[in-house]
Amino acid sequence: MDKEVLDYAVEKTHELMSAPSCSNEAKAAAQTWLDSIGTDREAAETKKYIDELEADILPVDSLIGFAGSEAGIQVFGEETAKNIEAHAIEIKSAGEKYCDCPACAAVAAILSKKDVLLK
Template sequence: MDKDLLNYVVEKTNELISAPSCSSEAKEAAQNWLAAIGTDREAAETKKYIDELEADIMPIDSLIGFAESDAGIQVFGADTAKHIAAHAIEIKSAGEKYCDCPACAAVAAILNKKDILLK
């Protein structure tokens, strides 16, 4: 793997791990991938990592639906859920496809390099 690409993905992976909104599954996959860099497990862990990231990234419509739901209100509280939904609608109208929380932003950056990573 190209050193600049590797450094970029490692940086985004560390951002993902430190994001409060990172799921435990994504954090574990990220840590496993980091540990596998330069080993004979790297290709297999890269595939597992990408699969986990694709499963975890929040499509904007799903975020809007969740934030506006009773479950979203229970998780975030009524005021925060309202603000999250409004923000999500705003960024969707600007063309965003995914949530822009720190975890999803890091995941989107990594997935933009997916084809190169999986070579």
């Protein structure tokens, strides 16, 4: 694997794991992947990690729907939910496809190198 891309993915993986919005499943997959680097499990764990990241990244339309729902209001509180919904609408109108929270931003950065990581 290209060392520069690997180093980038490792850096973004640490950012992902540090993000408050990172799911437990993504943290576990990230740690398993980090632990596999340099071993005979690396290729298989990279594929599993990419699959987990693709499942976890939140499309902006889903964020808009959740933030504007009763469940979103229960999770975030009414004011924060309204702010998140407005922000999501704003980034969608600017062309974003995914949520831009720290976890999703790290995932998007890693996935941008997916083709090289999976080689």
